[in-house]
Amino acid sequence: MQHYFEKARTLDQADKLARFRKAFANQAHLIYLDGNSLGQMPLATKDLMNQLVAEQWGKRLIRGWNEHWMELPARLAAKIAQLVGAQKDEIFVGDSTSLNLYKLAFAVLSAQKGRTKIVSDDLNFPTDLYVLQGLIQQQFQQHRLELIQSQDGISIGEEQIEQLLDEETALLTLSHVAFKSAFMHDMKNVNQIAHEKGALVIWDLSHAAGAVDLALNATNADMAVGCTYKYINGGPGASAFLYVRKDLQARLINPVASWFGHNRPFDFDLRFQEADDIRKFGLGTPNILSMAAMEPGLDLLLDAGMSALRQKSEQLSAFMLEMVQKELVPLGFSIASPIQIAQRGSHLSIQYPEAYRINRAMIEPNDGSKTIIPDFRPPDNIRMGFAPLYNRFEEMAETVQRIKTIIQTNEFERFGKEKLTVT
Ligand SMILES: Cc1ncc(COP(=O)(O)O)c(C=O)c1O
Secondary structure, three states: OHHHHHHHHHHHHOOOOHHHHHHEOOOOOEEEOOOOOOOOOEHHHHHHHHHHHHHHHHHHOOHHHHHHHOOHHHHHHHHHHHHHOOOHHHEEEOOOHHHHHHHHHHHHHHHOOOOOEEEEEOOOOHHHHHHHHHHHHHOOOOOEEEEEOOOOOOOOOHHHHHHHOOOOEEEEEEEOEOOOOOEEOOHHHHHHHHHHOOOEEEEEOOOOOOOOOOOOOOOOOOEEEEOOOOOOOOOOOOOOEEEEOHHHHHHOOOOOOOHHHEOOHHHOOOOOOEOOOHHHHOOOOOOHHHHHOOHHHHHHHHHHOHHHHHHHHHHHHHHHHHHHHHHHHHHOOEEOOOOOHHHEOOEEEEEOOOHHHHHHHHHOOOOOOOEEEOEEEOOOEEEEEOOOOOOOHHHHHHHHHHHHHHHHHOHHHHOOOOOOOOO
């Protein structure tokens, strides 16, 4: 392993984004590889939240709406737009990813009259499929959901997508980066394939926003949803966002009419009049406290720039993959992510029968070694997320070294096989 530690030091010295690490509450003795699940807290967030609670809420009370809060969602939308390659009036910030997907899928199925097929893939995140199943059960009983089956559990071929789409297809919805394997669809190609068949596409960007260089406008993306608690570092349960391309907005109806989707909510008009812009996808009062917490993370990403971030993410990921192939595959691990970096988001999944207990041993060492936090996804995946704002190359080498030790000493046997609630 020694030469890997040397290589890591060289890479860390050359790292142009190294200065961003200081912006986070990194804890000594901790290697955090779970930024793909819950990002680290930017230090600025703590000060911002203290100030917001004590001053804006505590002292300004209701006046806070006019002074600060009414303009917050649109300001955040403009920043997210920059991050994902869209226009500021194409992004709505609020609600959860699941709810935003529900709103958009409902809108598409209503707009695409005569088309009754919904297509997704079996690498998609479960909540996305639940939302679609629920829509069919409760509202669109004539529709059916067809799932493209991954051949290897890791990736999906574009020809498979092409085969399943036809003139009956209303909607294609996919995770841009798959939550388990990190497989990344080619957004431009897939949009084109779908559009040729007249289908509209909703992308789930939860594992992509802030992790890969997105170009929603340039790839002619129709719609998207995504969360902000992963690579955007917005905090647990932070508000999600949705994107609708400008020319589609008039065609799509929010299934939940509410006052924040009204053109002039503070007229208190008793008849609903839908907002004539992206605000129409609003749903009730924005959750200001959690929304505000998202801004420092967004500012850091925009300051670093998505192309530099993706470049470092690719380097971290390639370095980890190289070590896994050389050091862990001989011990019985297999790689559960695409080998091609262009097809991989910003995490890497590795498989081993004892993955769950190894993951526990990494998180709860008893030999004084560093706490390392990746995560576990059933049945046997350890996911390691690379957050280029704060991860260092040396941490990658330390992680592989630690996994080797756990295997060689059978340290994982300290743990039972019963799973914790959140893994
Ligand atoms: C791809 C993807 N979509 C959706 C979600 C969950 O969405 P939410 O809890 O914001 O509704 C997750 C959570 O990890 C996810 O990874």
